[in-house]
Amino acid sequence: MFRDDLIADGATIQAGFDALFAGYPDLPVVQGMRYATHGGKRLRGFLVLETARLHGVDPVRALMPALAIESIHAYSLVHDDMPCMDNDALRRGLPTVHVKWDEGTALLVGDALQALGFELVTRPDVGPAEVRADLALSLARASGAQGMVLGQALDIAAESADTPLTLPEITALQQGKTGALIVWAAEAGARLGQGDTQPLRSYAEALGLAFQIADDVLDVTGDAAMVGKAVGKDAAAGKATFVSLLGLDGAQRRAAELVDRACDALSVYGDGAENLKQAARFVISRQN
Template structure:
């Protein structure tokens, strides 16, 4: 197992690498339309845990990867994630004013610009994954399809719709998990699969095991998110704390209580780790990312 110090160094390097890639692929703030491009850079750069790009890089480390295309995949998945945050924060959805420790896009700019920022980031993501690569055409199309499926009505957007439809309404644990497998888990699962598909020697059996890992990890991330929403303040989280409780949204904490939610998160992380049992030390980054998810404070 990789040491915590080595993992922290890798994480810092990978986050910095993600920042450089995003800075490179985003339109410059001097390019017309200047206001839109400035807003795109405002919401995308200098913030966030970059978990999804980290998962792309970690899964690409499992085999013989096209590293240049893995970088594009990392940037693409982050563009989709950021677009979802921009739209999620708008008055028609969660109506939030703080994200990644700074005013949300519609507050810093305006609602129309926030809508266009989300639209532009989404299309930029598919521009990135359709660029030339060293991968077989069929594999690259599989990556594009993976990102599209995870982003749409059968993935993240569908999960958002279910979330909005259940404000103030009870949900069973099964319903809550289905919602979060779409809203949060779909992009996490896509990040892992996209990175793995960048490896030309990845087998279908390994992809199936990574899918199990992603299922556990995606749910664990959301359970931990619900716990942190109760325990941390807005300054630590970089977003408005207690927002779900204020809006009377169902969460794992409201459903099963704080202590049981923490226990459940640990069980999910254990399941994620066990899913990697047949992988060698090249999966240590994925193992460490699972521990990072359960230990994070924001």
């Protein structure tokens, strides 16, 4: 059921972006926005839609926040791929935005997608004013210097540090860089339904770390054609990762433990959270 719902939600999100961008002018920056938001696992958008279902929220209300988190995530990838950061030529098996167009266009594509994310969570059809304000405030914190951007800054600083990061330091880095947006996505349904966010926060914090460990494992064991981007870059750069610190087997065990923790956090929802539990298991079994 989970995989079917993930595919269905991905199609719904893609249709939402298609409808949204249909009203935009056909300029390189808009072409880049379409390109950057096309494809991917849509896990963050799925978490918004699934947690909204869990809280009895109308899917129509949940679609804009789902598009918003996918837009913010896409912006982060566009900027992360640029020469001034990770300098990656491939994303999802295709040329990155700065390679397909140019660096200036890529910078503007990321800027526009970030702004779009906040536009979408504040649309009147999302819900009452207090709900929209809560979504926007929490998204700003998750995506900025208290969340994702902080994690990215710590990652850049680590590249020129004299000593590799310790396990607590790499954990804190990834809780921002990868985890913060995953936590926001999982909490979004509770925020839309004005319910308790804590069980979903506990779930998503464990899920986000498991997701990053799986990424580190794929960087060692994955095939570039399957993963859709370069692999082996972390080891080549001498970066500390969960695999370098724990070993491959240790990292995989830690990811499995985190998935168990994530599933346990959902006990308050009973059988209604089965899709979320399957999502947690999916993140450590994926091949890309």
